[in-house]
Amino acid sequence: xxxxxxxxxxxxxxxxxxxxxxxxxxxxxxxxxxxxxxxxxxxxxxxxxxxxxxxxxxxxxxxxxxxxxxxxxxxxxxxxxxxxxxxxxxxxxxxxxxxxxxxxxxxxxxxxxxxxxxxxxxxxxxxxxxxxxxxxxxxxxxxxxxxxxxxxxxxxxxxxxxxxxxxxxxxxxxxxxxxxxxxxxxxxxxxxxxxxxxxxxxxxxxxxxxxxxxxxxxxxxxxxxxxxxxxxxxxxxxxxxxxxxxxxxxxxxxxxxxxxxxxxxxxxxxxxxxxxxxxxxxxxxxxxxxxxxxxxxxxxxxxxxxxxxx
Numbered sequence: 001x002x003x004x005x006x007x008x009x010x011x012x013x014x015x016x017x018x019x020x021x022x023x024x025x026x027x028x029x030x031x032x033x034x035x036x037x038x039x040x041x042x043x044x045x046x047x048x049x050x051x052x053x054x055x056x057x058x059x060x061x062x063x064x065x066x067x068x069x070x071x072x073x074x075x076x077x078x079x080x081x082x083x084x085x086x087x088x089x090x091x092x093x094x095x096x097x098x099x100x101x102x103x104x105x106x107x108x109x110x111x112x113x114x115x116x117x118x119x120x121x122x123x124x125x126x127x128x129x130x131x132x133x134x135x136x137x138x139x140x141x142x143x144x145x146x147x148x149x150x151x152x153x154x155x156x157x158x159x160x161x162x163x164x165x166x167x168x169x170x171x172x173x174x175x176x177x178x179x180x181x182x183x184x185x186x187x188x189x190x191x192x193x194x195x196x197x198x199x200x201x202x203x204x205x206x207x208x209x210x211x212x213x214x215x216x217x218x219x220x221x222x223x224x225x226x227x228x229x230x231x232x233x234x235x236x237x238x239x240x241x242x243x244x245x246x247x248x249x250x251x252x253x254x255x256x257x258x259x260x261x262x263x264x265x266x267x268x269x270x271x272x273x274x275x276x277x278x279x280x281x282x283x284x285x286x287x288x289x290x291x292x293x294x295x296x297x298x299x300x301x302x303x304x305x306x307x308x309x310x
Contacts, residue, residue, distance in 0.1 A: 001019070001020060001021070001022050001099060001100040001101050002017055002018070002019060002099065002100050002284070003017070003018055003019075003020050003062045003096065003098065003099035003100070004016070004017060004018075004062060004063050004064065004096070004098035004099065004287055004288075005017075005018040005020070005060050005061065005062050005063070005096075006046070006047045006059060006060060006061055006063065007059055007060045008056075008059065009047060009048060009049030009056070009059075010047065010048070010049075011047075011048070012047070012288065012291070012292070014047055015047055015063065015288060015291070018060075020062075020099075022100075022101050023101065023102075023103040024073075024103075025073055025074065025075040025078070025103050026075050026103075027075045027076045027077040027078070028075055028077050028078055028105055028106055028107070029075045029078060029103050029104060029105055029106060030071050030072075030073065030074050030075065030078050030081060030103070030104065030105075030106050030109065031071070031072045031073040031074075031101055031102075031103050032067060032069045032070065032071060032072060032087060032089070032101065032102050032103075032104070032109070033069045033070050033071075033072040033100070033101055033308065034067045034068075034069040034097060034099060034100060034101060034102055034307045034308065035068055035069045035070070035118035035119075035122070035306070035307060035308045035309070035310055036067070036068045036069070036118045036119045036121065036122025036123075036304055036305065036306050036307060037064045037066060037067045037068070037097035037098050037122050037304070037305050037307060038064075038066055038122055038123045038126065038127070038155070038302050038303060038304050038305070039064070039098075039287070039290045039291050039294050039303050039304075039305060040065055040066075040126055040127070040155065040294075041294070042065055042126070043063050043064065043065075043098075043291055043294075044291070044294075044295055046061070046063060047063065053093045053254065054093055058093070058094065061094075061095075061096060062095060062096030062097075062098060062099050062102075063096045063098045064091070064096040064097035064098030064099070064305075065090060065091050065096070065097060065125075065126045066088070066089065066090050066091060066097055066122065066124070066125035066126040066127075067088065067089055067091065067097035067102055067122060067125070068086075068087070068088040068112050068118045068119075068121035068122035068124075068125075069086075069087065069088075069102075069118065069307075069308075070083075070084055070085065070086055070087070070310070071083050071084060071085045071087060072101065074106075075106070078106040080106055081106065081109065081111075085111065086111065086112045086118070086121075087109045087110060087111060087112055088109070088110060088111075088112040088113075088121045088122065088124060088125055088262065088266075089104060089108050089109040089110065089125055089257065089259070089262070090108070090125035090126050090129050090255070090256075090257040090258070090262070091104060091108075091257065092104070092108070092257055097122075098284075098287055098305060098307075099307075100284075100307060100308065107259060108257045108259055109259055110259045110260075110262035110263045110266060111263070111266065112266065113265075113266040113269040113270050114266075114270050115269055115270045115272065116269060116276065118306075118310060119278060119281055119304050119306055120276050120278055120304075121276075122304050122305075123155075123276045123277075123278050123301070123302035123304050124159075124262075124265065124269075124276050124302075125257075125262060126255065127155040127156045127159055127302060128159045128163075128262075128265050128276070129255045129256070129257070129258055129261055129262065129265075130156045130159075130234060130255040131156050131157070131159035131160035131163055131210075132159070132163055132261050132264075132265065133253065133255050133256070133258070133261070134156075134160065134210055134232050134234065134253065134255075135147070135160060135163055135164055135167070135208070135210060135232075136163075136167070137253075138230075138232045138251045138253050139208045139210060139230050139232045139251075140208075140230065141164060141167055141169055141207075141208055142167070142168075142169075143167060143168030143169065144168060144169070144170075145169050145170070145207035145208060146169065146170040146172065146205065146206050146207050146208075147164050147169050147170070147171055147172070147206070147207060147208040147209075147210060148172045148173070148174070148199070148203060148206045148208070148209045148210070148221070148224060149161060149164070149171065149172070149173040149174075149188075149210045149212070150173070150174050150194075150209070150210065150211050150212050150213040150217050150218075150221070151173075151174065151175070151212035151213050152171075152173030152174065152175050152179075152183045152186075152188060152191070153173075153175045153176070153179035153182055153183055153298075153300050153301075154212065154298065154299070154300070154301075155301060155302045155303075156212055156234065157173065157175075157183075157212055158183070158186055158277050158300065158301050159274070159276070160210055160212075161173055161183060161186045161187055161188050162186055162187055162268075162273070162274040162275070163268075163274065164187075165186075165187035165188075166268060166273050166274065170189050171187060171188045171189050171190070172188070172189065172190040172191075172192065172199075172203060172206070173188045173190075173191055173192070174191075174192045174193075174194040174199055174213075174217070175191055175192070175193070175194065176193065176194065176195060176298070177193045177195065177196065179191075179300060180193060182300055194217070198220075199220070199221075199224065200220045200221070200223050200224055203224040204224055204226070205224075205226040206224045206225050206226060206229060207225075207226060207229050207230070208229065208230045208231075208232065209221045209224065209225060209229070209230070209231045209232070210232055211231060211232065211233040211234070211235065211238070212233075212234055212235075213235075214233065214235035214236070218231070218233060218235070218238060222242055222243075222245075222246045222248065223246075225246055225248045227246075227247045227248075228247060228248065228249075229246075229248045229249070230248060230249045230250070230251070231243065231248060231249070231250045231251075232250075232251045232252075232253070233250075233251070233252045233253075234252075234253070234254075234255075235252070236252045237250070237251075237252035238250035238251070238252055276301065276302065277300055277301025277302065278301055278302050278303075278304050279299040279300045279301045279302065279303065280293060280299060280303045280304070281303070281304045281305070281306055282303070282304070282305050282306070283305070283306055284305055284306065284307045284308075287305045290303050290304075290305050
């Protein structure tokens with residue numbers, strides 16, 4: 001099978017197509033024929049050697065952290081899904097979805113949303129789980145609270161806005177001027193143009209800051225938190241001394257595969273309370289162009305690679 005692989009860390013030149021054997025599932029595993037997978041910023045961090053969960057001992061490695069496809073083969077003890085079932089999953093660090101097949105534990109997969117084709121389903125797992133776990137598992141977001149989402153138009157952010165609204169929160173987000181109307185269609189109660197407006201001069205008493213940007217944006221966010229508020233970041237552990245000084249809690253995290261949460265997310269999508277946004281799609285032969293597009297632009301929603309047709 002074809003797979004997008006790295007054997008060493010470096011620039012985009014280390015990313016190459018390679019022919020590798022189709023894996024044989026173990027007893028509690030399934031083999032999924034991949035129809036679609038998304039590209040994510042973590043791909044760039046991985047091949048550059050900047051993703052802490054992947055080290056040189058883990059190479060060679062196939063890139064890609066989420067998939068949508070059909071069950072091709074079951075291990076002897078994998079009875080929950082049948083051959084041909086349409087599924088989606090976030091993958092663990094030791095395997096990649098930018099390949100024609102992927103093998104993974106049956107416990108990590110969920111039935112894909114019925115209202116989405118494989119392309120849209122392939123856009124969901126990593127970004128949606130990152131948003132879900134950041135808001136609820138680490139941020140403890142509750143109905144009636146006020147959340148500030150930095151970077152609300154992107155892959156993770158556009159899910160975070162929708163999940164927060166479903167939870168009954170008041171949602172503020174920072175985006176570029178061209179994305180203000182877009183995030184309002186997703187349910188944002190207030191959209192702040194980060195280039196022309198200073199959010200810290202406009203906001204106070206925020207219960208949760210969900211930080212997808214880092215740097216000086218994160219540093220300016222402490223002042224808007226209420227006492228006892230929470231700052232959650234996907235970009236490493238925020239400074240605990242600043243959190244203590246602000247009488248706040250801070251958490252950095254990496255999203256983890258979770259089939260049960262994917263089932264909940266699929267239900268929200270099928271009930272049309274949440275919708276994945278795919279801004280660009282590329283054929284598998286152009287996956288490197290998809291990665292380049294993601295790295296050089298700030299697309300709305302997700303960028304998806306179509307690997308096979310159903």
